[in-house]
Each structure stands twice: as structure tokens, then as C-alpha cells.
Amino acid sequence: KQEVTQIPAALSVPEGENLVLNCSFTDSAIYNLQWFRQDPGKGLTSLLLIQSSQREQTSGRLNASLDKSSGRSTLYIAASQPGDSATYLCAVQGNTDKLIFGTGTRLQVFP
Amino acid sequence: EPEVTQTPSHQVTQMGQEVILRCVPISNHLYFYWYRQILGQKVEFLVSFYNNEISEKSEIFDDQFSVERPDGSNFTLKIRSTKLEDSAMYFCASSEFREGSPLHFGNGTRLTVT
Numbered sequence: 147k148q149e150v151t152q153i154p155a156a157l158s159v160p161e162g163e164n165l166v167l168n169c170s171f172t173d174s175a176i177y178n179l180q181w182f183r184q185d186p187g188k189g190l191t192s193l194l195l196i197q198s199s200q201r202e203q204t205s206g207r208l209n210a211s212l213d214k215s216s217g218r219s220t221l222y223i224a225a226s227q228p229g230d231s232a233t234y235l236c237a238v239q240g241n242t243d244k245l246i247f248g249t250g251t252r253l254q255v256f257p
Numbered sequence: 258e259p260e261v262t263q264t265p266s267h268q269v270t271q272m273g274q275e276v277i278l279r280c281v282p283i284s285n286h287l288y289f290y291w292y293r294q295i296l297g298q299k300v301e302f303l304v305s306f307y308n309n310e311i312s313e314k315s316e317i318f319d320d321q322f323s324v325e326r327p328d329g330s331n332f333t334l335k336i337r338s339t340k341l342e343d344s345a346m347y348f349c350a351s352s353e354f355r356e357g358s359p360l361h362f363g364n365g366t367r368l369t370v371t
Contacts, residue, residue, distance in 0.1 A: 177356050189348055192359035243313040244302035
């Protein structure tokens with residue numbers, strides 16, 4: 147059974163720092179991995195999707211890497227800003243329709 | 258940018274009552290989903306829907322739950338007889354393809370069962 151874990155559970159940093167959020171999964175037979183952002187009381191916003199054949203994806207200040215064989219992904223946020231404060235979720239998709247989510251990393255960036 | 262819309266944003270109901278949660282997926286998307294998130298817990302898959310039928314469902318999605326696409330735009334989740342443990346945030350999502358395309362989520366319906 148696929149299990150997804152995210153470390154750390156919470157992170158508080160000053161503005162301008164570069165951050166790394168970690169995601170690990172137990173079954174390496176995945177089709178893709180997605181990173182989402184969730185603001186309080188809101189839905190999930192897709193940030194990056196990495197196919198199983200890819201090693202990384204970039205969007206603006208965000209870079210996500212995938213090491214399928216070791217069951218790990220990292221989300222790198224460059225030059226963090228207060229507007230980046232949110233909960234970041236990773237989710238994996240295997241050979242089914244469903245995404246399996248981690249518990250998230252709650253990020254606070256203070257000015 | 259097109260988005261998934263959900264109504265209502267908050268629904269309060271009494272135990273045993275039926276509720277219908279409504280969603281309008283993105284118009285050119287073919288795959289539709291319901292997920293839920295109990296307060297403080299992970300986002301959990303409930304059901305996927307494609308070509309006017311359920312494609313996959315989780316063990317949570319028992320006989321109390323049903324989904325329907327009554328017309329070309331709406332996608333609904335019905336809970337026939339709500340229980341206290343059904344209290345959660347319910348998210349609708351849609352995607353263009355089954356794999357390889359990101360899921361677009363609505364802002365959710367907060368269901369409170371009293």
C-alpha cells in the first residue's frame with residue numbers, strides 16, 4: 147500500500163531564504179508526482195507535475211525533482227516571499243485514477 | 258484562467274439528512290473527481306468519473322454516496338444519510354487526461370453534520 151510522507155511538517159523562515167521541502171513514497175511504481183499548494187480554507191492549486199520518466203520540473207522560483215528509485219521528491223523554493231506562505235502537498239499517482247497525498251508541510255515566510 | 262467551481266461553500270446539515278454537493282468542472286476536461294479532507298488529516302480520494310460512469314472508487318465511497326453528471330456542465334456528489342463522521346471539506350477536481358495532466362481543484366464545500 148502506497149504511503150506518502152512529508153518532512154518537515156512545519157517550517158518558518160525569514161523572507162529571502164531558499165527552501166527545500168521533502169516528500170517520500172513507499173512504492174516506486176508511480177506514473178507521476180504532483181506538488182500542490184493549499185491556502186487556508188481554499189482548494190489545492192497545482193504547482194508542478196513530474197512524470198515518472200522525468201527527473202525535474204521548473205516553474206518560476208519553484209523546482210521539483212524526482213528520484214523514483216529511492217522514492218523521493220523535493221520541492222525547492224528560491225528566494226522565498228511572504229506570499230509563499232501556505233501548506234504544500236505532494237501526491238503520487240500509480241496505475242489508478244487516484245492521487246495519494248502526503249500530510250503536507252505548512253510553510254510560513256515572515257518579512 | 259478556467260477554474261472548477263463548487264457550491265455551496267459551506268453546508269450545515271443534521272445527521273440522517275441527504276446533502277448534494279455541486280461542482281462545475283473545467284469545460285474541456287474529461288475526468289472528474291471527488292476528494293475529501295477531514296480536519297487535520299490527509300486529502301483522501303473518494304471517486305473518479307469518466308464517460309458518464311464511475312471509473313474508480315475508494316472504500317470510503319460506500320452505498321451512502323453517489324455521483325452524477327445530470328447535464329453537460331454539473332457534477333454532483335450526494336450523501337444519502339449523513340453521519341457525524343462525514344463532516345469534512347469536500348473537493349471536486351477535474352483533469353484533461355487520466356494521467357500526465359494536473360488536477361484542477363475547486364475551493365471545496367465545508368460540510369458540517371450536527
